[in-house]
Amino acid sequence: MKARASSQSKATLLAQHVRAGKVYRREDLAPYSTSVDRELRQLVDQGALHKLAQGLYYKPKKNVFGEVPPDENELLAAFLKDKNFLSFNPSVYNSLRLGTTQLYNKTVVYNHKRHGEFVLERRRYEFRMKPRFPRPHQVTPEYLLVDMLNNLDDLAEDRGSILAAAQRKLASFDRQKLQKSLEQYGSAATKRLMKRWQTAEQQGSAA
Incomplete structure (x- = not known):
């Protein structure tokens, strides 16, 4: 006792x-x-x-x-033992108005420490190790476009429809910011795709 x-x-x-x-x-x-x-x-x-x-x-x-519930940033920083990460819900791609409308019940966390899916405080997180990603305040529509194209196979919407909409609206994005995001964060496949679009755009202008 x-x-x-x-x-x-x-x-x-x-x-x-x-x-x-x-x-x-x-x-x-x-x-x-x-x-x-x-x-x-x-x-x-x-x-x-x-x-x-x-x-x-x-x-x-x-x-x-x-x-x-705990503050999400504090929770993730403690779990990763690192304050350098970028968390987002893939539904943020809907803000680009390219035909994506799906709402996702998960948070993706780009980071340098952990990989895999974990449930923390009844919330589902998908941790992905990335060599580079912007700070939260540096996320722009141009970065979101590049990141969406990087992750196109993970989205629920029709791939062809999204690609067609993105190509049509390419000129509405800031060209310098888009090029910078592409160089820093674009996958090899996204860079090849964007190069084809830019070439087609130039040929169309020349004609």
Whole structure:
């Protein structure tokens, strides 16, 4: 009984080092405990922490509607141990108005650390390792066009219809920004496709 009370006391001490609404990795909390795994299990059992993934925990924050989910950027940064990533829902391609209308129930995360599908806090994430990707504030319609063409085989819509619409509206994109995005982020197939379109456009202008 005494040992159990002592263990609960330690878990209570560990709980003092976590703040509501924050995501923590096991190694963040290990310095505050000599038996961190046992105490983390106790805090999870008590509902004081949520276990999001192996070694990843969230201290619930509440408002009048109940528990608030963790901030997505903080969640992904903790999971990846890296703040350098780009997350988006493929539905963002719909903003290009090229005929895509599908709504996707997943978030794609370009990063340098992890690859594969994971469920974190009841949300599905598809992590893809990429050598290069822009910062969130650098995402432009031109980048989205290049990225959409890179991922065309993953989309639910008819490939031919999307390609035809994209070629028709090519001139509506900023040419310099499009070329820069193509050079930095375009796949080999996308670069070949864009070159054919640009050649056809030039030949049409010449005629």
